[in-house]
Amino acid sequence: MAARGLRRAGPLGISALALLVLVIVLALVAPLIWQQRADAINAAEILRGPSGAHPAGTDLLGRDIFARVLVATRLSVGLALLATVLGVTAGLLVGATTAVLGRRAGRWIGTLINITVAFPNLLLALFFAVIFGVGAKGAVLAIGFATAPGFARITQTLASGVAGRDFIAAARIAGVGRFRILTRHVLPNIAEPLVVTATIAMGGAMLAFASLSFLGLGVQAPSYDWGRLLGEGLQQIYIHPAGALIPGLAVVLAAMAFNLSGEVVARAIGLRSTSTGTLGDPPPPAPSDPMPEADALLAVHNLQVSFPGVRPVRGVSLSLRRGEAVGIVGESGSGKSLTALAIARLIEPPGEVTADRLEFLGEDLRGDVSAHRRLLGTSLAMVFQDPMTSLNPVQRVGRQLAEVVRTHQRADRRTAWARAVDRLSAVRIADAAKRAGQLPHEFSGGMRQRAMIGMGVMANPALVIADEPTTALDVTVQKQVLQLLQNIRSAENVGLLFISHDVTVVGQVCERVLVMYAGRIVEDLPASALREHARHPYTRALVAAVPDMETDRNLPLAVIPGRPPDPRDLPVGCAFAARCPLATDRCREEDPPLDSLETGRRVACWHAEQTVPHLSLIKGEQS
């Protein structure tokens, strides 16, 4: 983990961490080594410029400025640390309290936090400095309390994200107390981002402290920190600039060390996104697929997605015309979502994507992703399964929709809002103008999903990729959402790539269905053939495992025996062999290629011609 984190940190990150270590070591040892030198008054050497003996020159009393800067590290870092600890503790307490208290009290505190966050930090610090008096103590308190609101807000946002999750509800039902929920469930789950934010706040505190001392509101003589040294140096800046430059540099470097280290850690644990996925390496030999048609809206050939030690998508080829609806079905972990994410260029490092061809609207999507952001942002819409995690819980729905056109089309606030309301009513959300002003939790699941679709079509896309958009919905709403997708498709001639594990739904929505198993397409067939004329044993099993309105209620349900293979440890031969009623020795030795059959159909099975009655698929086995 640590090694991988370092690798992801890159040269800048490593230098930031090295700098951080240096600052901390200096804070610990500098006063022990250079204290005397820093305090030695030398009347013979007043206000000298930099020299071999005094790298940063001397001050009004002839003291060595460089030594003073080094010695001041401890006080500067220490006081900033104290202020940060104070601010973080106060912020954490207030922010976490909102999670423990009921909704109403939580909202009050939230409002209070929002108000205080709006004050500029320095102003707040000055205000506190006046109250607490001038001096180091006052400054620590001032900066601490100025840091607190921002931290409280972050804590609150993170905590409310975790608090909405079901395991919190489950713990409450099980009788676990509020305080215990906070310490056992909420805090551990938000600790990492909080630590990172605290580190970054530390950088800010260093700067703030330097400013206060510089203004004479912080550390008082005879003590000195960087801010003070900077102030003293500045008075002599015309005589020799080094006296001001060196303390200034120290402040900037130390603050940067903390800030950047925070960012680096954040990146290493995956809090910040840095889309730099690589594309274009020569991939392993492609399975025998036909080249996608030339007029395709989307043309993918031999798409592979890999992570360190595993390749969950192993050579997917597909094409999609304007206005066409293609479905992808398959079990959990078969690579459906990764395929979709790879097409949208949303795979994050260490994930790696390669393809022989990846074209969307005629543009080659391979290579640097930032070159394609605009096209992807406006012409491709993704709708995800879980609208709650895709919507920001603390921002009004309308505003989130508006954001899309504001960033991609630079629309002004009012136009963007009007369009958001328009799109919400287009996805049949009643009273859209009022609903736009609500928060996501005030929407029902189906409404959230429709809002997500509304967000997807804010910018007139040419392709909508919907990943399990109706999995969480009940039949009537599912029907509406599916209808909605159909309408958008036919009205605006939008292509639809529809991902689902529900064969019935896919069969209903799509013209063509791709069946995925263990990272590959094993069958490509018209939706109309799904029920009766599927060739691949896996497709047939999927169709047979769906309970319907005639299922015998006294028998256990049909399940496909066993589990899909571990993508880290795929068997040789056909990946489905262990669960396949038709498997032979050949299947266990040779992986069947995806062969083209009659017009458009493809199947990857050695025994696709063999017919098995559905009933011969194992009934009632527990997987």
Place this chain on the structure above:
Amino acid sequence: MRALTFENVTVRFGSRRRGTVAVDDVSLVVPAGQVVGLVGESGSGKSTLARAAVGLAPLTAGRITPSARGRHVQMVFQDPYSALDPRMSIGESIAEAMPSVDRAEVARLLELVGLPADRARDRPHLLSGGQRQRVALARALAGNPEVIIADEITSALDVSIQGAVLNVVRELQRRMNLTMLFISHNLAVVRYVSDIVAVMREGKIVEYGPVDEVLGDPRHEYTRELLAAVPRPAH
């Protein structure tokens, strides 16, 4: 096992004037040892009704017995990925729901839902969605509840796994004679596990009766609509 009774239950969110009534004067009985399947459209109040029964939604009016206090009613949630604390082993999650921690009981519960007892030390990320739902079921059983509420517990699962979880639910229910409120949007699934079906719409129960009667001969317009919306393959 006891019956679960909702008497004139109303749940309102927000203020009297601007708020919404999620559950509107609902009376509903889940008879002891039976499964009532609750169906209805999104936003019709099914989950709110369920959450009211476990004290996660405030009652504006009415009464629910057994009361939410004292772990009599336990619930299994829809999303297997948010149901378990990622920072805790599944054994700890189950033990947390017990009056006092009992390792042997954790092992027994895991076996009961068809998971090897030695997986108790695993973190949730090592489990498939179906396995997580079984752990969630074990956790619900850990408090020795009188009633179990299952809110869309299979809708996030694959068909092949869904079958296995439903088999476990059905088996446990019969073996332990559980009283259960089973919420699902999938009529075929509800039909498979339930003895009684209740249909909810806009906060009200619009139809209630034995599963064969309601699905075979629906009386309410909306129930007929629901039946018509069951996805059927094209062509």
